[in-house]
Amino acid sequence: MSTSGKEMHDLVKVLFPICRSITGNGVRETLKIISKHIPIRINEVSSGTKVFDWVIPKEWNIRDAFVEDENGDKIIEFSKNNLHIMGYSTPIDEWVDLSVLEEHLYSLPDQPNAIPYATSYYDEKWGFCICHNDRMKLKDGKYHVYIDSSLEDGALTYGEYIIPGETEKEILLSTYICHPSMANNELSGPVVTTFIANWLNSKPRRYTYRIIFIPETIGSITYLSKHSEELKQRVIAGFNISCIGDEGGFSYVGSRYENTYADRIADHILSSKYSEYIKYSFLDRGSDERQYCSPGIDLPLVTLCKSKFGTYPEYHTSLDNLDLVTADGLFSGYSFVKDCLKAVENNYKYKATMMCEPQLGKYNLYESGIKGASTNTRKFKNLIAYCDGQNDLLWIAEKINCSLEELLPMIDKLMKIGIIDRLPLQ
Amino acid sequence: MSTSGKEMHDLVKVLFPICRSITGNGVRETLKIISKHIPIRINEVSSGTKVFDWVIPKEWNIRDAFVEDENGDKIIEFSKNNLHIMGYSTPIDEWVDLSVLEEHLYSLPDQPNAIPYATSYYDEKWGFCICHNDRMKLKDGKYHVYIDSSLEDGALTYGEYIIPGETEKEILLSTYICHPSMANNELSGPVVTTFIANWLNSKPRRYTYRIIFIPETIGSITYLSKHSEELKQRVIAGFNISCIGDEGGFSYVGSRYENTYADRIADHILSSKYSEYIKYSFLDRGSDERQYCSPGIDLPLVTLCKSKFGTYPEYHTSLDNLDLVTADGLFSGYSFVKDCLKAVENNYKYKATMMCEPQLGKYNLYESGIKGASTNTRKFKNLIAYCDGQNDLLWIAEKINCSLEELLPMIDKLMKIGIIDRLPLQ
Amino acid sequence: MSTSGKEMHDLVKVLFPICRSITGNGVRETLKIISKHIPIRINEVSSGTKVFDWVIPKEWNIRDAFVEDENGDKIIEFSKNNLHIMGYSTPIDEWVDLSVLEEHLYSLPDQPNAIPYATSYYDEKWGFCICHNDRMKLKDGKYHVYIDSSLEDGALTYGEYIIPGETEKEILLSTYICHPSMANNELSGPVVTTFIANWLNSKPRRYTYRIIFIPETIGSITYLSKHSEELKQRVIAGFNISCIGDEGGFSYVGSRYENTYADRIADHILSSKYSEYIKYSFLDRGSDERQYCSPGIDLPLVTLCKSKFGTYPEYHTSLDNLDLVTADGLFSGYSFVKDCLKAVENNYKYKATMMCEPQLGKYNLYESGIKGASTNTRKFKNLIAYCDGQNDLLWIAEKINCSLEELLPMIDKLMKIGIIDRLPLQ
8 A cells, every 4th residue: 555645644634633631521522533534442541540650640631712802802712723721721711811821821032933832730720822922912901801711620542553473572552642733743643654554554564663642751650550560571672753754854763772773773774865864862862862762761762853842933822833744844853753663663684594605606696797796696695704603783773784674675685595594483 | 267368388398309209218107297287097907918919018117318420429329309310210239321310311202301210019129210311411331320229018107087077878989108209199198188087177078078099099098998889989089189280270080980979979069169170081080080990990980179080280290299289279179179179068059949930039039130130049949949859969950950058058048938849878 | 044135036037927817827937936935835736626616727828829900910919918818718710890800809098008807717708808099099890810729627826835833823924926927016025025034934934824826806715715724724914915016105905894813913013114105995905815705714813005906096907017017116025025024023012020110220221311211211111111011912912002123122121131031822
């Protein structure tokens, strides 16, 4: 099956208007739409459940919100952009002075035309987010503040999809679904992941894939509080997928010691295939790698991004919209994730079946120039030279300065001829 | 208690006029003055005692020395500057020709106004050290050479002060007391060490401190010949303290393989706190680290300096005087040593008490900006992320680009809250 | 015995005219001439013998070959330069059109005055090599093509010389004897190796030396098919010797992981003694290191060169002649190999016999300047400091920035005095 950027962008568009938060109907609706594409199982964990150092908060839902002036003009309207309301705002229906209202307003003086994104999950209060230019126009007087929201016992909702492979060893894909109308952070993540899941499902797999759609932080903590032991036993590489649909360069955030299998994979794919990329240290983390790589959890996981959260100006504002994320951007992000997964699927160790160089001429693999073997023949020789049972293909690719992609058809040829054997997985 | 540079400079002034050598009354008098500040135990080891490949030499004492010309003018006088006499000069009372005298004169053509420092511990002869400009004025004729010295069986004298701590594991501080009137090399060493000892004594200590005041080379060899086994069992870090009172930059001389705990400490303190510093290789050594780090002894020790011996022009001349060493210079040298010892005292391993990130907001440790956690909160998160029981605080400080000093109050907070545990010493 | 570059150049001249290939009388004649200098044993392995993935080919011999035009003018003559005939050309005696002849001609448009070197060992065909300028002059018409060669069951011939040492541990020297009239690649190799063998034979040896003269590739594969087990048990360092007689710089080709004893030796000799040199990666290999370092064989071997095969313009052409290889070039190549072997012979571990520094003055090894020990004394101290039984002399030389050559007489002095002991070989 082939996937197009346009299909992904269409799904981003469908999901964009929904007001998501770490709990509530926005998450449920999002997962329901995703489940039209892949058969995710939807789970709920009750408010009040203790998860490590945290407690699952009350469920937040919101129907409407606005701020109205004395003339009856609505100067802020939730219905126009759900970023206007601070996430987890408590209900209110009062007339207040401008000075009081000001204490509940959030704006960005440096980006005066952007509505910022704010939340207050664990401190009950209310607030509105507004373009700084609009804020500057507010005049003294009374304002009608109206928020029709609820904070009640309910649940944290997340989705999970397990695609079994030949082995119980797992690849973990994680992405989050807790932000309101912003496109790169975050809809690019769940949308690309949804299409990756479909691609995985369409072909035979060496590994089992565990794909989860969770609210950030509290969601990964909740998931880990239930599954950390099995994850630690099974997961050989994990990828948190975030900010993967813009047209910026590629990047990844390394694991805590920057030395896991996932780090090696992301690094090889980026260095061999994408001319410029950024490797962020774990000190620059900010998404669910914070939990997956925390002491005692220590999963081998990196976060794959195009423009990483916190590094692009539109981040966490209304400018992170359907223009920033494009069909091309989504497709290249999707391809990057696919490249990483192909690398995992194809990364075996190989061992030569004979001592000394094979006589490549016998197998029509020797092309000579007048002053020595051709470049292509040298590549075959280099590949064979390091197939000594010690190194996986990823290591060999780095050593002989080839991409894994270039080596795969060569490996196939050598296997067919019988010059090398594939070693069983350990 | 607080220590001032002036107090240290005053003690340098008191000790400066004494004519010290590797044995003799100069050493005794020096140790007696130091013992007014800290309760050192004074030890003597007899001349003729074999210490590894060496033998403790005869004790040398000197009362007077001069060179007089035919007019009865004293052209060199020991009483004016004890550097004029070559250390360990044999007694003499003779009239000699200028040509003979010349064979016994030492001067520095490149520093014509400086009296050089010379010794002949193991080759019995006599000599005078003189400014090159003065030497150039000498006229042909007879000279009366007079040295009232003695070389007799006696002892090598050294001081030792043990400050017990919670554990028998030790920190070794070593400094030397065998140079005549020179201020940076060497009086800065014993004076700073004396005040450090007083500071250590004034507060609770995790480690036991062994502080020794010895003649250089033969003194450390003598000490090691008696104590090497216990030192090898107990010492976890050692610091030789030398040339620590001038106003130059900071430096240290690494241990033989440059990989001991003492190397790590000196390196962290200098790199995190002092903007420019020099790390000298063991190949640039020259003081008692030569013995402490020799094969078979292998103590984890570095030498702490400001301007290292051999690198500043006044070194081993009469220009290394009470102007070169200043109150400020001594105080900053003292602070450098103190920083190293504080680092050792506070360098534990820590382990998080829970999995995943703690909910810092609960503990009032979460400050958010609109686009993510504050810098301060990120530091807390980074600190916690590497408290996995594997790394000591020194390692973490380097990893997360903080100084250990900055981390200590953070560690205290996290301990109180119960987010991390301190691991017992191994 | 002393060896001159001229003697070596004379031997190159004697061997130059012989038409060698991987089998045949050219090899036999070459080995016979070498055996006048050193007592090599000549071995033959029959055509058809299976050696790993290869089969020893038929023996090729050639008596004459030419191409003649319709006027009876010989335009290509084997008797003038044996490079004119493609190695392993099948016999032929026919008149052919120019268009047919062209399919069998090899020339170098970029080096129009050079006859290229071509072979077809494993694909039976005929061919002539010719200067591109001469080729351009060929006119349409008929040509008489004559090759009086034979391809028959016979043998692969190689020479072997074992010089026993104190221990059964071996140093392997390998060089090849399968190229027709070219001087640097290859006659410099067997000629320098011959003179090295004579030098080795003239003095006591710690190690046993196994010196082999083989056809490249098929020869080393053949040798390994018979001897790989004993080589793997005995060889501690090996050197393939090739392209070692020109006046270019020095170089070596590292082993497969670039971490063997042979790599360390070549690297130290070149970095300490030859100001500029090139270390080629195993990816730049091309000679018998391909077999000796292949997976499962894994001998600790590097290839020593001056201008490496494939890197100089005369390579594999008639320009690689008796002018390119000079007496000086041969002598410096010979010296390079000798330095490597001296290093192996003298590379022991040493251990100080006492703790702390020895009193160098007692042994007349202490020279002082007025401001500290002399450079020479410091070198002695540095050498002793790292004689702790852990490091071999090669490591110490690198550590203290001396050449092994400079350290050897110092080691001798220290051994005589009794300050250090030599550790037995493991």
